[in-house]
Amino acid sequence: MNSMYLGIDCGTQGTKALLVDGSGQVHGRGYAKHALIERPSGAREQEPQWWVDALISAVKAALSTAPDGSHVDAVGVSGQQHGLVVLDEHDAVIRPAKLWNDTETAPQNSEIIARMGGSEAFFQRFGIVPLTGYTVSKLLWLAECEPENFAKVRHVLLPHEYLNFWLTGKFAAEWGDASGTAFFDVRQRTWTRDVLDAIDGGSGQLFAALPPLVGPDAVVGTLRPEVASILGLHVDCIVAAGGGDNMMGAIGTGNVREGVVTLSLGTSATVYSYSERVPSDPTGNVAPFCSSSGGWLPLVCTMNATNVVTATAQLLGKTVLDIDCALDATAPGADGLVFLPFLNGERTPDLPDARGSLHGVSAMNFTADHLLRAAVEGVSFGVLSGLDLVLAGRDAETIYVIGGGARSRGWRQLLADATGATIQVPLEEEAGCLGAAIQAMVAKSASSVAPLTFVEVASRLVRIDEAATCSPRTELRSAYDNARAAYRGRLQQYYGI
Template identity: 75%
Template sequence: MYLGIDCGTQGTKALLVNEKGESLGRGYAKHELVERSNGAREQQPEWWVAALKIAVRDALQSASTTEPVLALGVSGQQHGLVVLDENKQVIRPAKLWNDTETAPQNSAIIERLGGKDAFFARFGIVPLTGYTVSKLLWLAEKEPENFARVRHILLPHEYLNFWLTGELRAEFGDASGTAFFDVRKREWTREVLDAIDGGTGQLFAALPELVNSDGIVGKLRPEVAAELGLSPECVVSSGGGDNMMGAIGTGNVREGVVTLSLGTSSTVYSFSTHPANDPTGNVAPFCSSSGGWLPLVCTMNATNVVTGTVQLLGKHVTDIDASLDKTEPGADGLVFLPYLNGERTPDLPDARGSLHGISSTNFTPDHMIRAAVEGVSFGILSGLDLVLEGRQAETIQVIGGGARSRAWRQLLADASGATIQVPEEEESGCLGAAIQAIVAYSATQGQPQSFADIAVTMVRVNPASTCTPRAEKRAGYDAARAAFRKQFAQIYSAT
């Protein structure tokens, strides 16, 4: 058996699979989340460990077999900052990917290195609010005593790998989202960190060793193996960010495949053999965790906006389909700019959500729900246009909580002109981590397998969830997207 673990914002999931991709057992445990009105969003790394223990235990207990787990992989929320002291103890809570308190520091670090154009020219990436680098500058400015204690810098999945194995390692895909990693050369960049610590070398020395995406971090620590009920011979693969593992878990390991995730945030990405070349920073030129690159756009508002709207109206998420079925594209002129958490793409960390065009005919729960779904969808479809550089997507793999809504899937098909498919295995991050574990384990056995070959076998589509575009709806959605863009420009064009 192989085990995939996905540590997200809301909780940690575990999935046991065999080499055919068949689910043998699964588990889940929720996380606490600290949110403050100033944009701070934090979690204690120990909460992730506690959740991992529960999720793995439940997956093993629900398993239909007692075969040993040969290897495991960990997927983790990107960009989070975990700092350890000289004794490898956590110094403070981790600041998360959706933390916007550090927006001023993000702007400051870009300016220190000569502006966006210079940053992109030198390192192949432009930091956006939420990337790890701004959190380090924030720590230096706001908590200098804690900053002085930093001896190790880790991302969330790397911290879990450290807890599992005792080893401090990083891999290219997740490292890409720090903005102190050169995505072209695939190496850490001291120059960015020197701009934070004044060239002392403190931060550069705190970085973990890089390993290949098909490599291993190590084996389980004996005490951890005993606590989890696994063998100490179990291999731990390099793991990666949740988007990178989601790509593997949807077969997005070759050019031509598009993955769109509708979770707390929304992301869209497509495997590439070369890094993205977008000096604006809107398209993140991340490395993939399967070799190659994974041009990606992230919006910070997705299912949280839709479920929040539904709950505010006294409805349930099961009512989303009915509301979309009852209303037409454009919500009768109602436009929802869904920036409840600020926004990352476009880079507007201080933006706020707003409703426009309210009239006596569209001031209904059904229209408001449609406007929320459209606002989220139009934002991420604009991101898809950037990723594909104007090319038409023929097929999109949709994952995350939003993928469960039939009418939302149909909306995406009609608005994009692409066929929408849903992978049979909903937990694509877990599946991707398990596939990576198989790749890493097979290499240790002298029988290496490729990501593409394994994905063909293990990634399957649920035909009952497929939605094809309806040509007669396209004009309505084109007009609705134009209205969305017009409203956005009126508010933010001078920003």
Template identity: 70%
Template sequence: MYLGIDCGTQGTKALLVDENGSPLGRGYAKHLLIEGESGAREQEPKWWVEALKSSVRIALGQAGSAEVSALGVSGQQHGLVVLDEAYEVIRPAKLWNDTQTAGQNAELIELLGGRDECLRRFGILPLTGYTASKLLWMKQVEPANFKRIRHILLPHEYLNFWLTGEMKAEYGDASGTAFFDVRTRMWAREVLDAIDGRTGQLFRALPPLMGSEETVGVVLEEVARELGIPPGCIVSSGGGDNMMGAIGTGNVREGVVTMSLGTSSTVYSYQDHPSDDRTGEVAPFCSSSGGWLPLVCTMNATNVVMGTLNLLGKTVEEIELALAEIKPGADGLTFLPFLNGERTPDLPLARGSLVGISAMNYTASHLVRAAVEGVSFGILSGLNLILKGRRPEVILVIGGGARSEGWRQLLADATGASVRVPAEEESGCLGAAMQAMVAYSRAYGGAITLVEVADRCAKISADATLTPRPELREAYDRARQLYTERLHSAYPHLV
């Protein structure tokens, strides 16, 4: 058996599969969240460890077996975990959706020579939410804690450390720190020097880099006993949740688009070469499968839709009713869904707004449709940047939003693409387990590739595929154009 673990924002999931990717056992445990009015979003790393233990035990119990050959860990990207010289966590981890460091991010970009210079020097533009600005925030706001930093880890790397006692970083997750050159696949020391004043403190705190096909180590004996798995269990490199989601949906060759509709929304497509985007809107990440994974993330997705439903006293099932009842464009009602600020476009301090309210469209159903459209149009604008205006032919949709047939149909109608759903809903877990299969094979002299594993394990749910309705394309084009016009009216500097 192979075990995939996905440490997300809301909780940790565990999935046990056989060599064909068929599920044998599942587990889940929730996380707490520390929130602040200033935009702080933090979690204690020990909560992830406890959730990992609980979810794995549940999955093993369902499987009725503990014979795990290898495991992989998927983790929420960009989170900052800092340890002192005794390997103790210094403070709660600041998460990907923490906007408290917006000022420090702007300051860091200036320190590095501006937006264009960042893109030229490192191939990536630091955005609020990436790891780098969190370090500058610590230096300015918590100087005593900053001085104690001896080790810098991302969430999945911290869990790998707990599992194996080894500290290593892998290219995909590292590329979301903003102190990593995505073209050369090396740490960008100049970024850290700009933060710590060239003392070398932060650069020395970084773990060594490794390829995604390599093995971090094996599970420690005491950890194996606690989890109930064999002590020789191999741990693959793991990676960020988007990178593992790409693997789990078979997005390991060019031409595949994956869209995740979770708390945040992401869209990405594997490439054999680095992204040449110069807008700064596309995150030119490395993949965890040997290539690159240009990605656009919006920070507002299912949280906006669920918040709207809760405010109106509606249930999830009523999304379908609202989308069926109200025509595309919501009769002129536009929802700019920036409840948590926004990453794409880069508006960390933005707030949401409803535009175009009238007596005709001021209904609960219109509000629900406007919320779904606002989230969808935002992420589809990102897809346009990745594909450089080309129309996608197939989009694989994952995450909580993928459960809504009406939402999937909206995406199909608005893009002209066939919208498909992977058979395994937990693509991050599956991707981590698939990567573990490759690591296990190579550890014993095999030469299996992720493409081969993906062909075997990344299956599509045939009865969930939706095709576009051409007669609605014009209406959605008009609605998307109105959304763009109102966005630029609210934020003129984006034009």
């Protein structure tokens, strides 16, 4: 049997596993849900053990349709970005991990920026401006709110790094995921001690707790014997560097060369485009992250996406299957109904304390279909404003859409009509898993006489679902331009931006 590769994606809602061979043929899939800890303060947390348990279940399900695991040569792990996992001197988890969408640490985010001299100074020194949700504010929150736990910290890890540690027993960090910590210089690709000294008083505790950095084609190690036994894999199976879910999603959509745009509609929404040059946005709205394929990945993230649309549908006694019908039954702009969809606060624009609101309600638009359209438009217009920032005045000709929202024909068509771009959907829905598997292939080949490149493998394995392609209807562009202007007007009215 040909060599096989396992891509694992640990997201907010669950962990997925995808088993593929070198040609990209899928041999197995698995999925297991995660629980979530939420508090009115804005805290959103998960126990890292839940990720481990879900990984085991997902991998076993993926392998259940394969003859055995002896042909799996490499594993790659994609993980939700920005989460904080802290371990003590015995390598034990100290407390639940604070997640990317945790807004409880917003005051600490403002405080760390102030300690470093303000946003402009932070950007000049490190090439990035922290936003609420980045890892750095979680460390300051821990120091201020749980000093007894902070004193125990000996290892600081991101979610995918913790899973790599569980798999191999080795600590390692990769450039792409490290970019979202805000204690990493995205230009020099090194840790930045200054930021951490501003938290621990210069004791060196936090800097010493950071894992060593590795490149995107690196091998972290091989599976621990006990892990290999649990998963049904062989002990020589390597574990690649892995990375953040957005970075792996980029690889899994072929976004490893300039000119490609990926828009992800999951619990959060992200939009990004590969670049050979370091992005430069002193406002901090465009995250100048490193990619996990060697370049950079300028990215904008909004915290509210499919969760808002799903919640709206459920409130109306409908399901996501009703979205297409609602969009077909209503016109762009929802007859004046505007939904600012900030149910979780917001990261871009940086409004952690914002709340969702409906505007322009009238007897004509107070219907279930209009409300559903307004929810979809509110989410879409927010992320498309991010796309404008990423492209810096350029137009997108083709956008690859992934995530749960990509399954809606109506939503895809709305994006095509509003942008003037052709919307395409990769045939493999689990772009994070596929990207992790591709990275595993590249890492496995790195020491061979003919190492593979990300461009080479992605061009071979990433395929398009032609039936899902949506071309723009030019006659609707002006209507969507007007609807987006109304959305921006409400933002200006209520938040001054």
